Amino acid sequence: DSGVTQTPKHLITATGQRVTLRCSPRSGDLSVYWYQQSLDQGLQFLIQYYNGEERAKGNILERFSAQQFPDLHSELNLSSLELGDSALYFCASSVPGRDNEQFFGPGTRLTVL
C-alpha cells in the first residue's frame, strides 16, 4: 500500500458524459501528479500540482482539467468523454526534495461506452 488513495476504482460511463476522479496523496506529500495508461499510448503524464498550484502540464486534452484543494487532495475532471478516453488513470504523489520519488495510487479504470 503506497499511501496514495484513489476513488472510484472503476467507472463506466457513456460518450459525452463528464466524470470526476479523486486522489488523496500520502501524508506530507505536496505534489500530486496525474498519469494516463492506455494500450496505445502507454503511461503518459497529464498534469502536476504542487501545494495547490498547477506546476506542469503534459499531454492533457483541453476537455480534461484538474485541481488541488487546500487539504492537498486532487480531482481530475474529464468531460465530453470519447471512447478513446477509456484508460487507467493514476495519481501519484511525492515529497519535495526526495529525488522526486513518486508513489502511485491503485488507479481508476475508466470505461467509456
Place this chain on the structure above:
Amino acid sequence: SQQGEEDPQALSIQEGENATMNCSYKTSINNLQWYRQNSGRGLVHLILIRSNEREKHSGRLRVTLDTSKKSSSLLITASRAADTASYFCATDAKSSGDKLTFGTGTRLAVRP
C-alpha cells in the same frame, strides 16, 4: 511520447532463475526509477537510482545505470511466481521538471 524503450518486451523464465530487463532513454536525467505493475493494477515503486550512482541493491533487486550509454538494467535474482508482472522504468529528465517519462515495459512471466 515514451522516452524509454525496454528490452525485452516479454520474458518467460522458470522459478529460481534470474531475470534481467533493460531500459534505454534519450535525454539527460536526474534519476531513474523502476516500477512493477501486476496485471493492469497499481504501480509499485521498486527502486530509484540517481544519475551519479552506478549500481543499487534492494533485496533481490539489483539496478545498474550507465549514463554514458543512457541505459539501465533491472536484475531480479532467484525469481518467484509472485514476480510475474510488468516492469517499467521511468526517468526524471533534467529538462522536463518533475514529470516521469515511462518506458514501454517488460512483461515478465515466472513459471512455477
